[in-house]
Amino acid sequence: MNKINLLDCTLRDGGYVNDWRFGQEAIQDMTEKLANTNVDILEIGFLKDEPYQPDRTVFNSMDQVKKLIAPKKTGVSYAVMCEVVNPLPLEMLAPADEESADIIRVIVWKTKRDKDGNVLDALQEGYEYCKGIVEKGYKLCVQPARVDQYTDSEFVNMIHKFTDLNPLGIYVVDSWGTQNAEQLLHYMHLADQNMPPEVLLGYHGHNNMMQALSVAQAMLKENFGRSIIIDASVYGIGRGAGNLNLEIIAKYLNEYCGKTYDIEPMIEVYSQYIKMIFEQEQWGYSVPYFLTAVYNCNPNYATVYLLKQNESILQFKKKISELSETDRIIYNKDKA
Structure with a gap:
């Protein structure tokens, strides 16, 4: 049976707003409350090669992650994110075990520029890093940044390349909120047609043009022949114009897709933490x-x-x- 998975990225994408400085006690409390919403996947921050500060959701060791998520809530998978342009070196990443994060999501880039401004192919670098994640025993989600920069053939080739790693999922990522539902569904169908059936299809959007909710709803109505993942955050906290609102899409999924997410803890997180951040550092459509x-x-x-x-x-x-x-x-x- 194909499954709809809701991923909460409040503590990760939301960190672009406040430099990931949610506060040590707040991070612990938010992690517990967000797990109690019964989202399918809870993403708690970034893995980066930076000095660890307990008041930030940026980690340089899986041991730091383990302490935060223990004890893991049954039925919830835990995730962290890496970015190939600023990665945690693989030698600093301990092998996966039952207490570690279950999933590592990796932002991969199609191209990058050297110090002289020359354009370099970056996908192979992303592939090798993702391969290392899999070899460490983690489930892998591939997040190709700015999907709109790919031609159809380039996107299909990228899909074929990364499915060789048997990832948990591959995403269609609208990094800057530039795409409407029709444009993103085009990429989603390309992915659906070119991935093995066991690979999940993900969507991560931003609200620069107020498209995130409509895209998610359109994705749900397509009835893809595979399980899917939809990213969202409390009150849409996230980079730039922010993300899909967790409380809104959760309500929709409860009403129309037979899900049973608990919205009360989402409102508690908003009331106790997110509201105060918004009063200091606003995000959302403008x-x-x-x-x-x-x-x-x-x-x-x-x-x-x-x-x-x-x-x-x-x-x-x-x-x-x-x-x-x-x-x-x-x-x-x-x-x-």
Whole structure:
């Protein structure tokens, strides 16, 4: 039977808003409350090669993760994320065991640029890193950043490449919220047609154009011939315009897909922690984030504009429209 899996990324994607500084006690309490929502997968932060600080959901050792998630709640899988451009070296990652995170999600890049600005192929680097994750005994989810940059043939080739690793899932990722349901369903069907049936199809979206909920609902109505994963966070906390709202999609899944997620702990997390963060560092739909989506531009430019607001929105529109393709994709602090 095909299954719908709901993944909570509040403590991971939400960390883009506050530098992952939720506070040590808050992190422990939020982890427990979010597990009590009965989401299928709970993602608790990043694995990075950085000094560990207990008040942040950024870890450099699986032992730190184990302490946070113990005891693991029955029926919930626990996940952390790595990014190939700033990875935790594989030699620092202990092999998986029953107490560790179950899943490691890896953000892979199609290309990257060297210090001279030359474009380099990055998929092979991502493949080798993901291979190392699997060899350590973890379940793997592959997150190809900015799916819209792939042609159909490139996307299919990428799918074939990573399915060789027998991953738990491969995602369609709308990193900057630039795609509508029709565009993303196109990639989802390409993935569905080119993956073994046991590989899950994932969706991770952002709300730059208020598309995340409609895309998730459209995905559910497609009845793909495989299990799926949908990412969401409490109150949509996340990078730029934020993510799909966990409480909204959970209610929808309960009403129309036979799920039994407990929304009460989601509201508690919002009331006790997320509301206060929002009052200091706002996220969510705004015209500047909409414009970065229109121009397929890194949303960090809108973040800077919203902090300073020292020019009109029309001036902002003009300036991002004049950015080079390189500067649109790779955030240029000087240009910002």
